[in-house]
Amino acid sequence: xxxxxxxxxxxxxxxxxxxxxxxxxxxxxxxxxxxxxxxxxxxxxxxxxxxxxxxxxxxxxxxxxxxxxxxxxxxxxxxxxxxxxxxxxxxxxxxxxxxxxxxxxxxxxxxxxxxxxxxxxxxxxxxxxxxxxxxxxxxxxxxxxxxxxxxxxxxxxxxxxxxxxxxxxxxxxxxxxxxxxxxxxxxxxxxxxxxxxxxxxxxxxxxxxxxxxxxxxxxxxxxxxxxxxxxxxxxxxxxxxxxxxxxxxxxxxxxxxxxxxxxxxxxxxxxxxxxxxxxxxxxxxxxxxxxxxxxxxxx
Amino acid sequence: xxxxxxxxxxxxxxxxxxxxxxxxxxxxxxxxxxxxxxxxxxxxxxxxxxxxxxxxxxxxxxxxxxxxxxxxxxxxxxxxxxxxxxxxxxxxxxxxxxxxxxxxxxxxxxxxxxxxxxxxxxxxxxxxxxxxxxxxxxxxxxxxxxxxxxxxxxxxxxxxxxxxxxxxxxxxxxxxxxxxxxxxxxxxxxxxxxxxxxxxxxxxxxxxxxxxxxxxxxxxxxxxxxxxxxxxxxxxxxxxxxxxxxxxxxxxxxxxxxxxxxxxxxxxxxxxxxxxxxxxxxxx
Numbered sequence: 001x002x003x004x005x006x007x008x009x010x011x012x013x014x015x016x017x018x019x020x021x022x023x024x025x026x027x028x029x030x031x032x033x034x035x036x037x038x039x040x041x042x043x044x045x046x047x048x049x050x051x052x053x054x055x056x057x058x059x060x061x062x063x064x065x066x067x068x069x070x071x072x073x074x075x076x077x078x079x080x081x082x083x084x085x086x087x088x089x090x091x092x093x094x095x096x097x098x099x100x101x102x103x104x105x106x107x108x109x110x111x112x113x114x115x116x117x118x119x120x121x122x123x124x125x126x127x128x129x130x131x132x133x134x135x136x137x138x139x140x141x142x143x144x145x146x147x148x149x150x151x152x153x154x155x156x157x158x159x160x161x162x163x164x165x166x167x168x169x170x171x172x173x174x175x176x177x178x179x180x181x182x183x184x185x186x187x188x189x190x191x192x193x194x195x196x197x198x199x200x201x202x203x204x205x206x207x208x209x210x211x212x213x214x215x216x217x218x219x220x221x222x223x224x225x226x227x228x229x230x231x232x233x234x235x236x237x238x239x240x241x242x243x244x245x246x247x248x249x250x251x252x253x254x255x256x257x258x259x260x261x262x263x264x265x266x267x268x269x270x271x272x273x274x275x276x277x278x279x280x281x282x283x284x285x286x287x288x289x290x291x292x293x294x295x296x297x298x299x
Numbered sequence: 300x301x302x303x304x305x306x307x308x309x310x311x312x313x314x315x316x317x318x319x320x321x322x323x324x325x326x327x328x329x330x331x332x333x334x335x336x337x338x339x340x341x342x343x344x345x346x347x348x349x350x351x352x353x354x355x356x357x358x359x360x361x362x363x364x365x366x367x368x369x370x371x372x373x374x375x376x377x378x379x380x381x382x383x384x385x386x387x388x389x390x391x392x393x394x395x396x397x398x399x400x401x402x403x404x405x406x407x408x409x410x411x412x413x414x415x416x417x418x419x420x421x422x423x424x425x426x427x428x429x430x431x432x433x434x435x436x437x438x439x440x441x442x443x444x445x446x447x448x449x450x451x452x453x454x455x456x457x458x459x460x461x462x463x464x465x466x467x468x469x470x471x472x473x474x475x476x477x478x479x480x481x482x483x484x485x486x487x488x489x490x491x492x493x494x495x496x497x498x499x500x501x502x503x504x505x506x507x508x509x510x511x512x513x514x515x516x517x518x519x520x521x522x523x524x525x526x527x528x529x530x531x532x533x534x535x536x537x538x539x540x541x542x543x544x545x546x547x548x549x550x551x552x553x554x555x556x557x558x559x560x561x562x563x564x565x566x567x568x569x570x571x572x573x574x575x576x577x578x579x580x581x582x583x
Binding site: 023 | 431
């Protein structure tokens with residue numbers, strides 16, 4: 001009997017690893033292996049044509065004294081610090097409104113979510129045209145309604161990053177929908193009990209809704225930080241990093257070093273720095289989460 | 300009674316005001332898309348009229364055929380459909396197998412391996428892109444579709460593994476046990492019980508996979524060189540450069556066509572989009 005049982009256990013273990021084998025192969029070939037490889041490449045000078053040459057820390061030293069790297073980091077941080085709070089908080093406000101008694105909920109939900117399904121090159125081209133200083137619709141409307149001359153948006157050093165932030169806000173429907181799902185999952189009895197106790201709308205929002213969706217806020221915050229840090233396509237399509245490096249985002253810099261100048265060693269070091277920065281930000285987010293994210297006790 | 304009525308009207312007014320706010324925001328959200336549609340139907344000269352007009356006159360439907368012809372749409376769309384279809388297939392097969400292992404089978408080391416899957420969700424793609432490029436170059440796969448499709452057969456989308464695993468966990472394990480007692484193999488359990496019961500989750504995975512592959516830009520940009528193998532994204536990105544200037548009306552026509560499959564899919568399968576985002580959001 002015992003022998004039979006252990007045979008069954010063995011069988012299950014075998015099956016587990018058999019089912020897992022696509023992932024194991026993928027991990028070695030396309031994720032883990034390349035991760036280690038790029039770490040090693042980051043200590044070499046490598047242009048693909050000639051074999052890599054070990055050069056110690058010189059890539060890293062060069063990076064941290066490179067003005068363009070510093071600029072790309074600055075630009076990216078500026079973008080992250082503008083886009084993340086606006087999206088996370090904007091989506092929260094929007095979801096709060098949608099969660100009230102409003103007319104045509106499903107229509108609004110559809111409209112606000114629509115931009116989320118339209119991404120990539122086509123949308124970058126669209127925004128480049130919408131924010132065209134002379135012929136774009138935004139400046140036309142600014143002129144018509146408010147009588148002011150709109151900025152040069154992507155063509156201006158000062159307005160380039162705000163333009164990308166504006167573009168990112170267009171996708172606010174993504175986090176909005178996640179909030180809405182969270183809010184609709186809150187049991188109505190809680191609100192009923194609060195109402196009997198004489199709580200105002202604002203009080204139940206602050207004391208019931210917000211605490212219960214803190215995990216969702218946290219989720220949106222983390223995914224939003226990771227996503228915005230890696231922005232590439234809009235900058236590549238619209239500005240190519242310009243004007244005068246004003247939108248020279250981190251990944252654009254990485255892309256140019258790797259696939260235009262073939263500085264594979266240098267670019268690998270850039271990639272690893274990005275990896276570490278994202279990792280640190282995520283860890284910080286998780287650490288801080290202990291103080292404000294409320295998880296319901298597990299039953 | 301009066302009080303109750305009063306409250307009801309106040310409720311109604313609040314609803315109206317909130318709806319109005321939503322409507323204004325909604326118009327702002329739709330504006331760029333309407334502007335794209337309007338521009339795509341304009342005459343070349345009408346694009347640069349100040350102030351611009353919303354209703355094009357004359358309406359140039361032929362912008363669409365011109366734009367599509369210029370970007371070699373027949374070939375480019377065929378490539379993109381092929382790559383997307385194969386990638387979805389690979390993703391569905393591999394990630395459901397792996398998710399089955401994590402959700403239904405017991406083995407030593409499972410927790411650690413699952414943690415590894417989760418931690419790769421937030422791994423920036425750029426870190427693995429360079430070695431992948433070098434590897435594909437060494438084996439002569441640059442300018443082929445293999446780098447864009449093959450990795451998906453090896454469960455390289457950890458997020459979708461996670462999503463499927465979460466869904467599989469909700470199916471009672473007794474179903475597996477009963478099937479096993481009836482002599483089913485683990486593969487039969489996976490194929491005949493879990494998969495048929497997971498149609499909604501598989502729909503979500505297929506949609507997410509479609510969206511990301513259809514819109515993928517950086518990978519085809521790096522891995523494809525020859526124009527005959529361009530995807531829609533890459534062809535769009537090269538449109539202006541090859542045209543010699545930016546023909547906004549044609550470019551907007553081409554962009555709109557490129558977005559159309561995603562928009563259509565969204566309207567037909569809205570339920571899946573919303574479910575997908577809710578499932579992953581809450582469990583994330």
